[in-house]
Amino acid sequence: MDSLTQIILGAAVGEAVLGKKVGNKAMLYGAIAGTIPDLDIFSSYFTDTVTALQIHRGFTHSIVFSVLFAPVFGWLVSRYERYKDFKGWAWLFFWAFVTHPILDAHTTWGTQLFWPLEERLAFKTIFVIDPLYTLPFLVFLILAMLQNHSSKKRRFYNNAGLILSGCYLLLTFLLKWIAVAKFESALEAQQIAYQQIDTRPAPLNTILWSANVETKDSYVLGYYSFFDSQPITFETYQKNHQLLGDLRNDPKVQQMTGISKGWYTIFEKDGKLLYNDLRFGVLSMTPGSQDFVFQYEIATDDQGKVHFVEQEKSPRDVKKLMSDLWSRIKGN
Structure with missing residues (x-):
């Protein structure tokens, strides 16, 4: 806390x-x-x-x-x-x-x-x-x-x-149990086959809950508010773990994936290889956004040593997230 x-x-x-x-x-x-x-x-x-x-x-x-x-x-x-x-x-x-x-x-x-x-x-x-x-x-x-x-x-x-x-x-604990039941029902209704589900409250409240759901090749992320009147919708994020290539065997990469408990995606942007820790959600609730709260560049120095560099978050991003969350808390 x-x-x-x-x-x-x-x-x-x-x-x-x-x-x-x-x-x-x-x-x-x-x-x-x-x-x-x-x-x-x-x-x-x-x-x-x-x-x-x-x-x-x-x-x-x-x-x-x-x-x-x-x-x-x-x-x-x-x-x-x-x-x-x-x-x-x-x-x-x-x-x-x-x-x-x-x-x-x-x-x-x-x-x-x-x-x-x-x-x-x-x-x-x-x-x-x-x-x-x-x-x-x-x-x-x-x-x-x-x-x-x-x-x-x-x-x-x-x-x-x-x-x-x-x-x-x-x-x-009761609120989480209810939220998990809602997510599981939505996944079943939408016939989404999944391997595991991970849920947590959204920032600053216990009314809005988020779920990370692992499928074979991707993760689907969704939100549920106790004020919702419409079915839960999910956004799909490809794992792209293959983009790591030989880096997958690097000790520092393995250490980081262990910390994330396997909940991560990889994507390329502006020539950078970026690592998203999914456990803490996205900075933007805009569909398809790749702006995660904890995002790191996987950089390699001249000696070939791997470093994880956390990407900076601007006050504007945080302000927009708070606005989006408040809107979503009130229901879909």
Whole structure:
């Protein structure tokens, strides 16, 4: 999830663990702990694009990290804070650390919660930024913050935020189940033979859902809104994996296809060989658009080494996507 959401969750967890004893400092340290796992993004400054993608939401988003580093941070804080209970601080950091990847596991990217196992836990029930999850949670956290640390209202507001956010996450599983059923019915009605289907909510909401559907030679992509009145339509994108040629055997290409779980297309544009990661959808809902959210040029340097270069996205593209999504959310 986005940084603000993780700060809110960390602060609320910190309050639940130590708020009654240390007041707003519990929220402060919880918020700090809630951001620490995402420091793995700095790996992009020290390694290549593909390796940085693989590192992200890896070790720092695991139970192992939470168990190893919670006592370290707990000990450090207990050394200089007036409240000296090492165990209390360690528990605060542990729960703030571990709830971070559990929340991230609901997104498309997922987390290596059980690192060193390579498998990522990804329920794909919520977008990385979801105002319906974050804003009510933030309101309850602010209400709790304004109360005296020993007040029953403080605990009530904080618990209400945690319960409401948790219930919303549970609701997203039901919404996903309904969306999957709708997509499967549409594929059957349109006699589209497919090998597998992958669904997720569209950006910023859980009303509009998208599906990637793999067929023998192509992928078909579709959208379903709970306000739809017309049948679901699908757009076809050829896999074009053969365009990779001998690059298919390159370690960096294999690493990238592994990260994408095989959900990718290849196409050529202006002399460039481009790699589309399908899991995060398109930037434009215009039929046939090849502008994907995560698109990389497969470049080869003078030594024959392969590099993936992420293609820049303009503010205009993002603005148009938001407009298209809002129109599509209202139904077809």
